Amino acid sequence: MALPVIEIASGIFVHNGVQEEASAANQDAIANIGFIIGADGVAVIDPGGSFAEGRALRAAIRTRTDRRIRYVILTHVHPDHIFGAAAFREDHPDFVGHAKLPGALAQRGDYYLRRLQGALGDGASGTEVVSPTVLVAGRLELDLGGRRLTVRAHGPAHTDNDLTIFDENTRTLWLADLLFVERIPVIDGSLGGWLKQLDELTAIPADRAVPGHGPVSVLWPAAAEPERRYLAAVAHDTRAAIKAGIGIANAYREVANSERGHWLLFDEYHPRNVTASYKELEWE
Amino acid sequence: MSGRVTFAFLLLLVLALPGPAGAEPTEAERMARWSDLEHAIFGDRVVEDAGSLVAIDAPARAEDAAIVPVAIQVAAGLAPDVRGLYLVIDNNPSPLAAHFVLGPLAEAREIATRVRIDDYTYLHAVAETADGRLYATARFIKAAGGCSAPAGKDQALALERLGKMKLTFADRSSPDAPIAVKLLVSHPNSSGLQMDQATRNYIPADFMQSLDVTYNGQLVFRLESDIAISEDPSFSFSFRPFDPGNPGVIKAEVLDSSQRHFSQSWPVPAAAQM
DSSP: OOOOOEEEETTEEEEOOOSSOOOTTTTTOOSOEEEEEOSSOEEEEOOOSSHHHHHHHHHHHHTTOOSOEEEEEOOSSOHHHHTTGGGGGGGOOEEEEETTHHHHHHHHHHHHHHHHHHHHGGGGTTOOOOOOSEEESSEEEEEOSSOEEEEEEOOSSSSSSOEEEEETTTTEEEEEEEEESSBOOOOSSOHHHHHHHHHHHHTSOOSEEEEEESSSSBOTTGGGHHHHHHHHHHHHHHHHHHHTTOOTTTGGGGSOGGGTTSSBTHHHHHHHHHHHHHHHHTTO | OHHHHHHHHHHHHHHHSOOSSSSOOOHHHHHHHHHHHHHHHHTTOOEEEOTTSEEEEOOSBOSOTTSEEEEEEEOTTTGGGEEEEEEEETTSSSOEEEEEEEOTTEEEEEEEEEEOOOSSEEEEEEEEETTSOEEEEEEEEBOOOTTTSOOOSSHHHHHHHTTOEEEEEOOOSSTTSOEEEEEEEOOOOBOSOOEETTTTEEOOOBOEEEEEEEETTEEEEEEEEOTTBOSSOEEEEEEOOSOTTSOOEEEEEEEETTOOEEEEEEEOOHHHHO
């Protein structure tokens, strides 16, 4: 079955992930994933959260074009974005990842796979950890034929292996999980680094952005504001908690309470965000 | 050396026990497990119920099982007699998480650290007095997955900062109060339970084996530990300098399982001193 996708700009298709945790019912199709079609081929941007979702994405591509799937871009290590990669092996694409992705996969791949098997049961079958075959440390230009994509590797932010993709033809900035809209951002790299990356990213003149979670297309840079506000509140309040001698276990109760109600899955992720931020900021 | 032998022995013992995977253990099985652990760590010595003399402060349910803050607290009446504190995480792959040997300068009222917890478990804290008595207390905690959970959010930073330490002094309520200190050690303290999916090899364990904290050359405490201590180990403790009027230097020395040695010193500032 083909995954439902929306054409947000000419030749750019995005599947809207559900705002839930991974489960057997949703096949871990919880992230925004999709593909870009050029004259000479197709680039997949995140193959999805499971082999099953990857297959469905591939089917969605094949209902629209017969052109070769040349690239599968893995925007970062998180399973909801890249665990569908094995579904594209038969196309022999370049699997493009951040230079630090192999290290992160070595640390976490097995753990993520077991956790997915726990959440999806049989629904996880076929899912494998696929290592990138092309690594990006700075920038990489991909030519899809009359369509140039710029893949950029970022410093530690959402994770320590985040990629973004810019499509020059439509001035579309695909941010993956460097941008969360509606769903609470997950801090798994560096809070300070993320705020810094946002400063640079919001300076990019793009007509639209694709967030990793939230609507399939948003205005840029306006859509970054809630995320920046949340991250800044976490940074400010966590610093204050450390200074006041509040322990790491209780700090989340004192941090960014004004943000509760603005985000989906707040209680599921906010305490861990604060723990991670506390660990980062207590070294200042 | 006996500490090392105990740690190695315990790991063997636990591998031989039925693992925590599978059905949730019954209360009777949990009691039997502690009985085995008690025997493995303390031999035939009598371990008394601590009653209100010793307590464990920890969240009932941990938000992040890889970073669970735990404090061992000792009643004021018992504290001057305490020479050692043990922290046992019954259902962890390597249950003896920490053994603190307290020196003459240590204030035994409270020592806090952060640990990994692998499954719902009892924590046990045991205080050992100068005359060899052992007082144990228990606390149940709901947390799971902490030992195999991936660490290292920013791996480049972790490498660059390896072995660096940070020490902060808390404000003193009065010149007579002990000096309260928080010590951070940048170290992955990796458990060896994480697998590299590409090579199918386990990432080798690399953890802090011992930490010695001294003040002007005199022991505050020595810690013997292993994989249960969280990434970037953290310790909060207090000590009383013998000569509070003189400036002093506090020093921390770490030896890890890769035989790396890290050491750092800090002058005790006048505000904390006085």
